[in-house]
Amino acid sequence: MKCKKCGAKASINMRQHKLALCKEHYLAWAPEQTERFIKKYRMFQRDERILVAVSGGKDSLSLWDILYCLGYQADGLYIGLGIDEGIGYSAESQRLCQKFAEARGLHLHIVDVAQEYGQPIPALAQISHRGRGRPCAVCGLTKRHIMNRVARDLGYDVLATGHNLDDEVAVLFGNTLHWATSYLVRQGPVLHEGPGFVRKVKPLCRFYEREMAAYAILRGIEYIYDECPFAEGATSIYYKELLNKLENDKPGAKLTFYLRFLDAREAGFFAPTADSMPELHPCPNCGQPTSNEGLCSFCRLIEKAQLHA
Ligand code: AMP
Ligand code: FES
Ligand code: ZN
Ligand code: ZN
Secondary structure, eight states: OBOTTTOSBOSEEEGGGTEEEOHHHHHHHHHHHHHHHHHHTTOOOTTSEEEEEOOSSHHHHHHHHHHHHTTOEEEEEEEEOOOOHHHHHHHHHHHHHHHHHHHHTOOEEEEEHHHHHSSOHHHHHHHSGGGSSOSHHHHHHHHHHHHHHHHHHTTOSEEEOOOOHHHHHHHHHHHHHTTOHHHHTTOSSEEOOBTTBOEEEOTTTTSOHHHHHHHHHHTTOOOOOSOOTTOTTOHHHHHHHHHHHHHHHSTTHHHHHHHHHHHHHHTTSSOOOTTTSOOOEEOTTTOOEESSSSSOHHHHHHHHHHHHO
16 A cells, blocks of 8 residues: 555555555644644634643544644643553553653643542542442543633633544434434534633544554554543443444445534534523532532532542
């Protein structure tokens, strides 16, 4: 396989784009594409300050690297979840984020859940009723709360996450299976800001997972290979496997599914309902918007944890 641009040996073949590229041309192509998506979906402007949520994985570190190469003002945020399982998942992912930031002279904010809220994620999940089974729901709630809080408190215009096409399509597939229109109406590359909510963007939403793995490897970015140890057996992974089979037989199927969904959403196919637009008011404790009467779900979780402490 030869590079379409220069004829040298290709480092990656993207069947869905009918495009093979060498290392040099791929490392130029990925940021160009990212820039194109940032503009197309109006994610942010050059003068805006971006907070990139980095997990230590290939997607979020590649995203930070690409934004840095493109000349955007992007700082990082790492949330220490206190997951010691596996190879010491959290400690290792934090080390890799710090190493990445130091090598480029970039600023990384670190928020440690146990230090700030008294307990690490696995313990919070145990205490919460959500903790039956996996800690993932508590983990997701906590990450969303902290990301929004830090971005707002420190005056960032936008929060960027490393979600890739495979992530987005797995979520889309799940929401479609359940015809969860209140989620479908909100899924997309940009979630606009609202009172108390910072704008959220996913600049990698059109890149296949393997494209980002290739980017990280070709750029020499050291990242954590392991998935979160609690992810094993998750439904999202099952959907990803199903979708990989489909993609294998029909290259481009995932991208088409996602892009046609965005077209349908744009055309008003999923109209906002009272369900998808609940009335929000500020949580009396933390000030973040919530549809709950009284405390927001995160503050309830922390209150419960403190009662058990
Ligand atoms: P996940 O939910 O693990 O698939 O991660 C999706 C995105 O959330 C990642 O690409 C990151 O941008 C962000 N993220 C996940 N875990 C963390 C973390 N511990 N700290 C900061 N950001 C994170
Ligand atoms: Fe949060 Fe796995 S439970 S990353
Ligand atoms: Zn080339
Ligand atoms: Zn609250």
